[in-house]
Amino acid sequence: MATPITPREHDFPRWYQDVITQAELADNGPVRGTMVIRPWGYAIWERMQAEMDTRIKEAGADNAYFPLFIPESYLQREAEHVEGFSPELAVVTHGGGKQLEEPIVVRPTSETVINSFFAKWIQSYRDLPLLINQWANVVRWELRPRLFLRTSEFLWQEGHTAHSTADDARQYALRILRDVYVSTMVEVLSIPVLTGHKTARERFAGATRTWTCEGMMGDGKALQMGTSHELGQNFAKAFGIQFSSETGTQEYVWQTSWGASTRLVGAVIMAHGDDSGLRLPPRLAPLEVVVLLVKDGEGTAAAASQIASELRSAGHRVRLDDRVDISFGRRSVDWELKGVPVRVEVGPRDLADGLATVVRRSDRTKQAVALAGVGPEVGSALTESQLSLLEEAQARMQDRTRSVATVDEAVEAVEDGFAVLPWEAVGVDGEARLAGSGVSVRCLQRPDGTLADADDEPGLIAVVAKAY
Amino acid sequence: MATPITPREHDFPRWYQDVITQAELADNGPVRGTMVIRPWGYAIWERMQAEMDTRIKEAGADNAYFPLFIPESYLQREAEHVEGFSPELAVVTHGGGKQLEEPIVVRPTSETVINSFFAKWIQSYRDLPLLINQWANVVRWELRPRLFLRTSEFLWQEGHTAHSTADDARQYALRILRDVYVSTMVEVLSIPVLTGHKTARERFAGATRTWTCEGMMGDGKALQMGTSHELGQNFAKAFGIQFSSETGTQEYVWQTSWGASTRLVGAVIMAHGDDSGLRLPPRLAPLEVVVLLVKDGEGTAAAASQIASELRSAGHRVRLDDRVDISFGRRSVDWELKGVPVRVEVGPRDLADGLATVVRRSDRTKQAVALAGVGPEVGSALTESQLSLLEEAQARMQDRTRSVATVDEAVEAVEDGFAVLPWEAVGVDGEARLAGSGVSVRCLQRPDGTLADADDEPGLIAVVAKAY
Numbered sequence: 013m014a015t016p017i018t019p020r021e022h023d024f025p026r027w028y029q030d031v032i033t034q035a036e037l038a039d040n041g042p043v044r045g046t047m048v049i050r051p052w053g054y055a056i057w058e059r060m061q062a063e064m065d066t067r068i069k070e071a072g073a074d075n076a077y078f079p080l081f082i083p084e085s086y087l088q089r090e091a092e093h094v095e096g097f098s099p100e101l102a103v104v105t106h107g108g109g110k111q112l113e114e115p116i117v118v119r120p121t122s123e124t125v126i127n128s129f130f131a132k133w134i135q136s137y138r139d140l141p142l143l144i145n146q147w148a149n150v151v152r153w154e155l156r157p158r159l160f161l162r163t164s165e166f167l168w169q170e171g172h173t174a175h176s177t178a179d180d181a182r183q184y185a186l187r188i189l190r191d192v193y194v195s196t197m198v199e200v201l202s203i204p205v206l207t208g209h210k211t212a213r214e215r216f217a218g219a220t221r222t223w224t225c226e227g228m229m230g231d232g233k234a235l236q237m238g239t240s241h242e243l244g245q246n247f248a249k250a251f252g253i254q255f256s257s258e259t260g261t262q263e264y265v266w267q268t269s270w271g272a273s274t275r276l277v278g279a280v281i282m283a284h285g286d287d288s289g290l291r292l293p294p295r296l297a298p299l300e301v302v303v304l305l306v307k308d309g310e311g312t313a314a315a316a317s318q319i320a321s322e323l324r325s326a327g328h329r330v331r332l333d334d335r336v337d338i339s340f341g342r343r344s345v346d347w348e349l350k351g352v353p354v355r356v357e358v359g360p361r362d363l364a365d366g367l368a369t370v371v372r373r374s375d376r377t378k379q380a381v382a383l384a385g386v387g388p389e390v391g392s393a394l395t396e397s398q399l400s401l402l403e404e405a406q407a408r409m410q411d412r413t414r415s416v417a418t419v420d421e422a423v424e425a426v427e428d429g430f431a432v433l434p435w436e437a438v439g440v441d442g443e444a445r446l447a448g449s450g451v452s453v454r455c456l457q458r459p460d461g462t463l464a465d466a467d468d469e470p471g472l473i474a475v476v477a478k479a480y
Numbered sequence: 481m482a483t484p485i486t487p488r489e490h491d492f493p494r495w496y497q498d499v500i501t502q503a504e505l506a507d508n509g510p511v512r513g514t515m516v517i518r519p520w521g522y523a524i525w526e527r528m529q530a531e532m533d534t535r536i537k538e539a540g541a542d543n544a545y546f547p548l549f550i551p552e553s554y555l556q557r558e559a560e561h562v563e564g565f566s567p568e569l570a571v572v573t574h575g576g577g578k579q580l581e582e583p584i585v586v587r588p589t590s591e592t593v594i595n596s597f598f599a600k601w602i603q604s605y606r607d608l609p610l611l612i613n614q615w616a617n618v619v620r621w622e623l624r625p626r627l628f629l630r631t632s633e634f635l636w637q638e639g640h641t642a643h644s645t646a647d648d649a650r651q652y653a654l655r656i657l658r659d660v661y662v663s664t665m666v667e668v669l670s671i672p673v674l675t676g677h678k679t680a681r682e683r684f685a686g687a688t689r690t691w692t693c694e695g696m697m698g699d700g701k702a703l704q705m706g707t708s709h710e711l712g713q714n715f716a717k718a719f720g721i722q723f724s725s726e727t728g729t730q731e732y733v734w735q736t737s738w739g740a741s742t743r744l745v746g747a748v749i750m751a752h753g754d755d756s757g758l759r760l761p762p763r764l765a766p767l768e769v770v771v772l773l774v775k776d777g778e779g780t781a782a783a784a785s786q787i788a789s790e791l792r793s794a795g796h797r798v799r800l801d802d803r804v805d806i807s808f809g810r811r812s813v814d815w816e817l818k819g820v821p822v823r824v825e826v827g828p829r830d831l832a833d834g835l836a837t838v839v840r841r842s843d844r845t846k847q848a849v850a851l852a853g854v855g856p857e858v859g860s861a862l863t864e865s866q867l868s869l870l871e872e873a874q875a876r877m878q879d880r881t882r883s884v885a886t887v888d889e890a891v892e893a894v895e896d897g898f899a900v901l902p903w904e905a906v907g908v909d910g911e912a913r914l915a916g917s918g919v920s921v922r923c924l925q926r927p928d929g930t931l932a933d934a935d936d937e938p939g940l941i942a943v944v945a946k947a948y
Contacts, residue, residue: 039597041547042554043584048597051542051612058543074519075526079509080548080586080617080633081570086510099577102549104586106571107632108621116511118548118572118586129507129516144519149548149617153576164575165548 017349019287024231029159031281035290035349038159038277045157045164049274052350053160055298056277057167061147063200063295064169064272067192071184073143073171078125080149081116086124089250093123096217100152102164118151123218123243123269126172127251134265136256137176141184145171160278161235161480168273174253174265178244181266182221185240186463188270189223193238201276202293202402203227203283204409205237206430206475208455209464213443219269220244221467226454226475228409229282232429234454234477237279240270278480284401290351291373293401294394298329301390302352304343305334306359316358319368319386323356326387328394348373354393356386374400413475422476423449430454435474452479485817487755492699497627499749503758503817506627506745513625513632517742520818521628523766524745525635529615531668531763532637532740535660539652541611541639546593548617549584554592557718561591564685568620570632586619591686591711591737594640595719602733604724605644609652613639628746629703629948636741642721642733646712649734650689653708654931656738657691661706669744670761670870671695671751672877673705674898674943675931676923681911684737688712689935694922694943696877697750700897702922702945705747708738746948752869758819759841761869762862766797769822769858770815773802777828784826787836787854791824794855796862816841822861824854842868881943890944891917898922903940920947 017034018026032038037053040046049057065075081104088094097120104116119125126144134142147169154164171188175181189207197203205225215222219241226234247253248264257263284291294300301323305316313334320332333343340359347355357369367380370389374397381389412429416422419442425431435456438446443453454475458464464472485502486494500506505521508514517525533543549572556562570586573579587593594612602610615637622632639656643649657675665671673693683690687709694702715721716732725731752759762768771788773780781802788800801811808827815823825837835848838857842865849857880897884890887910893899903924906914911921922943926932932940 039600041549042551042593042596043547043549046547046549048547049545051544054544055542057545074523076519076522077517077525077635079511079514079516080619081509081511081514083510101574101576102572102584103574104570105573106569106583108569108623109567115574116570125510128510132507151548155576167545 017287017289020230020285027285027287028282031285031289031349032159035351037281037290040159043164045154047159047163047165049167052298053277056280056292056296057274059296059298060196060200060276061169063196064192065147067195068145068169068171068188071143071187071191073145073173075146076144077146077148078122078129080119082119082122082125084115084117086128087117089124090218090246092246093218097121097152100154102151102153119148120150120152121269121271122146122148122150122170123172123247124251127247127253127267130172130174130265131251131253134174134253134255137258140174140176140255140265141180142174143171143184144173145169158278158480160281161275163274166274168271171268171270173268174248175267176255176257176263176265178266181268182242185223185242185268185270188268189225189238189240192270193225193240193272197225197227197237198402200293200295201280201283202398202405203237203279204402204406206455206457206461207463208457208475209467210239210455211443211453213440214453216241216269218243218246220246223463224455226477227279227283228405228412228430228477229279229480230285230408231282232412232426232477234430234479235275235279235282236454236479237276238270238272241268243267243269283405284351288345288376289349291401292351292353294353294398297351297353299331299352300329300394301331301354301356302347303330303332303356303358304340304347305332305336306340306357307336309360309363312358312360312363315363315368315383319356319358319383322387323390326391328390353397354390356390372397419445422446423451426451426477429477431476432473433476435472438474438476446476450478451476454479485755485757488698488753495753495755496750499753499757499817500627503819505749505758508627511632513622515627515631515633517635520766521745524748524760524764525742527764527766528664528668528744529637531664532660533615535663536613536637536639536656539611539655539659541613541641543614544612545614545616546590546597548587550587550590550593552583552585554596555585557592558686558714560714561686565589565620568622570619570621587616588618588620589737589739590614590616590618590638591640591715592719595715595721595735598640598642598733599719599721602642602721602723605726608642608644608723608733609648610642611639611652612641613637626948628749629743631742634741634743636739639736639738641736642716643735644723644725644731644733646734649736650710653691653710653736653738656736657693657706657708660738661693661708661740665693665695665705666870668761668763669748669751670866670873671705671747672870672874674923674925674929676925676943677932677935678707678923679911679921681908682920684709686711686714687737688714691931692923694945695747695751696873696880696898696945697747697948698753698876699750700880700894700945702898702947703743703747703750704922704947705744706738706740709736711735711737751873752819756813756844757817759869760819760821762821762866765819765821767799767820768797768862769799769824770820771798771800771824771826772808772811772815773800773804774808774825774827775804777831780826780828780831783831783836783851787824787826787851790855791858794859796858821865822858824858840865887913890914891919894919894945897945899944900941901944903942906942906944914944918946919944922947
C-alpha cells in the first residue's frame with residue numbers, strides 16, 4: 013500500500029497497472045487472461061451497470077438470460093461471425109465425467125443462441141420490435157491480456173433486437189448509441205466520446221454497420237467504449253427469423269446488437285487517473301464523500317460522525333473513516349488512490365476554530381470551511397468535480413487531435429493523440445498501411461462530428477489513432 | 481397461449497412445466513440441461529436479487545467477481561470438495577485454437593478460487609472478518625434437468641467469508657440464514673421455511689455444518705431454498721489462509737459460504753401457483769397492478785390511463801394494458817397466468833356507473849369500486865395478498881406435516897407432505913433406508929423449531945420428506 017505509483021508520464025502501462033493494484037480494483041486470475049474484480053472495482057462496475065440498465069429499460073428493452081454454453085454448430089451458421097470468433101473460443105469437450113458428442117463453445121457473444129430463440133418467438137409483425145438485453149459474462153481467449161481492457165472473460169451487457177424494417181433497426185441502433193452509451197459516458201463517466209461508424213475492416217463480425225463511441229485516454233490512445241451494430245438480415249437468414257407482415261407476406265426481420273463491458277472501468281482509470289491514483293467522477297463513485305477523523309480529540313469523533321450523518325441525510329453516499337489506529341496520512345493516501353471525489357477531514361485543531369477541511373480529489377484543493385458550511389461546500393465540490401473532469405478530458409481531446417492530410421502524417425501525429433483526415437485520403441489501402449504501423453481507423457464521421465447516412469457518403473473524415 | 485394448463489392435482493410436474501411455458505418464464509436451452517430465462521422470469525429473479533443484495537450489504541458483505549474458469553488442480557486441494565463435485569464438472573480442454581496444458585473447470589461453486597485469493601489478501605487479524613459475495617453463473621452437469629430447479633447452468637449468489645474465530649464464523653453463517661434468506665423468503669416470497677442443520681449425509685462437500693431453509697411446495701414435497709455453511713478450517717488449511725493474531729501467533733481463519741439461486745423462481749411457482757397459473761406475492765411481482773382497458777368506449781381509455789398514472793404516483797409498479805385489438809378475455813387470462821397480483825378492469829358499462837373492477841389474483845375475487853376508491857382498494861388488495869399467500873402456505877405446511885415414530889411411518893407419511901420424528905429414531909442407518917425410498921432428512925432442529933447448538937445435541941427431531 014505504501015509502494016509509490018509509477019509516474020504516468022514515465023510509463024503509462026505500468027502506471028495503469030500500479031493504480032489497479034494499489035487502489036485494489038482487480039487482480040489476475042489463476043487461469044491466464046482471467047480477472048478477479050475486487051470490491052472497489054466491482055462497486056464501480058455496479059454503478060455503471062445501474063446507470064446503463066436504467067437507460068436500457070427506458071429504451072424499451074427487457075432483460076433476459078441465455079445460456080453460457082452454445083453448440084459449436086450454432087456458431088457456424090453465420091459465415092463472417094464464425095470466422096471472426098473462431099480463434100478466440102474456449103471449448104468444453106467433457107461434461108459430467110464423459111466426452112461430449114458435440115463440442116460446446118463458451119459464448120464469446122450471444123447472437124447465435126439468442127437468434128435461435130427469436131426464430132421461435134417471432135411469428136407476426138405484432139411480435140416486433142422484440143427488444144432484449146442480457147447482463148452476462150463472455151469468454152474470448154486473449155493472448156495479450158490487460159486487466160479490464162482485454163481479458164479472456166469479461167462482464168458486459170449485450171442487447172439483441174429484431175425489427176420489421178431496416179430503418180427501424182437503424183434508428184434503434186442509433187438510439188442505443190446516443191441514449192445509453194454516449195449519455196452514460198458523458199454524463200456519468202465524464203468521458204467525452206467521438207461517435208461514428210467503423211470501416212469494413214473494423215466492423216463486428218456479422219454486422220452490416222457498426223456504430224462506435226471512442227474515447228481518448230490519458231496517453232492519447234483511443235479506447236472503443238461501446239458499439240451498436242446493425243446486423244441487417246444476416247442472422248435472420250442464418251436462423252430463419254421470419255414474421256408475417258401486416259399484408260400477410262413472410263419477411264425476414266432486421267436486427268441490431270450492442271454491447272458495453274467492464275473495459276469501461278479501464279476507461280475511467282485511464283481517462284481520469286493521475287499520479288496519486290484514481291479520480292472518480294462523483295456520479296460514478298461508490299462513495300462520494302469520506303469523512304476522515306484525523307485523530308481522537310475533544311469532540312472530534314462526535315463531530316465527524318455528525319457531519320457524516322448530515323451528508324447522508326442530504327442524499328450523498330458517505331463513509332465515516334474513524335480508524336484512528338491507522339495513521340491519518342496513510343488513510344488519506346488510500347482514499348486518494350481509490351479516487352473518492354471529496355474528503356472531509358475533521359481534526360482537533362480545525363474543530364477548535366469551528367472548522368473542517370474539504371478536499372477535492374479532482375484538483376486536490378483544500379478548503380477550511382465552517383461546520384455549518386460543510387454540506388453546501390461538499391455539494392458544490394461534487395457538482396463541480398463532475399464537470400471539471402469532463403472539461404479536462406474534453407480539453408485533452410481537443411489539444412491532442414490534429415488535422416492531417418496524408419496517411420504518413422497520420423502515423424506521425426498519432427504518437428501524441430488522434431489524427432483526423434479525409435477518408436478519401438486513406439481508403440482500404442491506406443488503412444492497411446496504418447495497420448502496419450499499429451494504427452487504426454477508429455471511426456468515420458462527417459467533418460462536423462455528426463453521423464453519416466451511408467458508408468459511402470462523400471466527404472467523410474477518418475479519426476485515426478493507436479488504440480487499446 | 482390458449483392451451484389449457486394441466487390441472488395441478490392431476491399431474492403436478494406437467495402443471496409446473498405448463499405454467500413455465502405459458503407464463504413465458506423460461507425455455508430449455510440448446511445444450512441439454514441449460515435454460516433460457518425469458519423476460520418475465522428474469523424480472524422476477526431481478527427482484528429477488530435486489531431484495532437479497534440489499535440484505536447481504538446490510539450484513540456487511542461486499543460484492544466482487546471471481547473467474548468462471550478454475551484450474552482443475554485447485555478443485556483437488558480439498559478432498560471432500562473434489563469428491564462431491566467431480567461428477568458434475570464441465571471441462572474446457574481447448575482455448576484460442578489450442579489444446580490447453582492443464583484442463584480448466586467451469587466453476588461449480590467458487591470456494592477454491594476465492595480462497596486462493598483470501599490467502600493472498602489476509603495477513604493480519606485487522607483484515608478480518610473478510611466478507612465477500614458474488615452474483616454469478618455456475619455449472620453443474622445435470623442428468624435429470626428441470627427448469628429453475630435443476631439446470632446445468634444456474635444463476636446464484638455465493639457468499640464467502642473468513643473470520644478469526646469459530647464462533648464468529650458460526651454467528652455470521654446464522655446471521656445470513658436469518659437476515660438474508662429467511663427474511664427474503666418469508667417477507668418477500670411469502671414462503672414459510674423450516675430451518676435447521678443438515679445431516680452429515682446431506683452436508684455441503686467440504687463443510688463442517690450446513691444450515692438450510694426448507695420450504696414445502698404445493699405437492700407436499702420439500703425444496704431446499706438456501707444454505708449457509710460453516711466450513712471450519714478445511715479450506716483455510718487447503719489454501720493456507722493464515723493471519724497473525726493480536727498476540728502475534730499465526731492462525732488459520734474460520735470460514736463460511738452461503739448461496740441461493742434461480743431455483744427460488746421455481747419455489748415461487750410451486751408454492752403459490754394454481755390451475756390458472758402463477759400467483760406472485762406483491763413485493764416480488766415485477767408488476768403489482770395491471771390496468772386493463774376492457775374496450776374502447778366513452779372516455780374509457782382516458783379513465784384507464786388516469787387510474788394507471790395515479791397508481792404509479794402512489795408508488796406502485798403498474799402497467800396499462802390498452803391493447804384492445806387483443807380480446808379482453810385473452811389478456812385477462814395472460815395476466816392471470818403471469819400472476820400479477822391485482823388487475824383493475826376499466827370498461828364502458830362500469831364506467832357509466834362511475835366504477836372500475838378490482839380483481840385479486842390470490843383468491844380471484846372481484847369487486848366493483850367507485851373510481852375514487854380504486855387507489856385505496858388496490859393498496860389493501862396488495863397488502864392482504866402478500867399476507868394471505870403466506871398464510872395459505874403456512875396452513876399447508878401445518879396440515880401436511882405429520883409427527884411419526886418410525887422410519888417406516890415416515891416413508892408412508894411423506895406421500896402427503898413432511899414427516900417429523902426423533903432423529904434418534906432415524907440415525908445414519910435409518911437415513912440410508914429412507915434414501916432407498918427416495919426420501920431424505922431435510923434438516924435437524926429442536927422440537928420447538930429452533931436451531932441446535934451442536935450436531936449431537938440430544939432430543940433433536942428430523943424433518944423428513946421427498947424433495948426436489
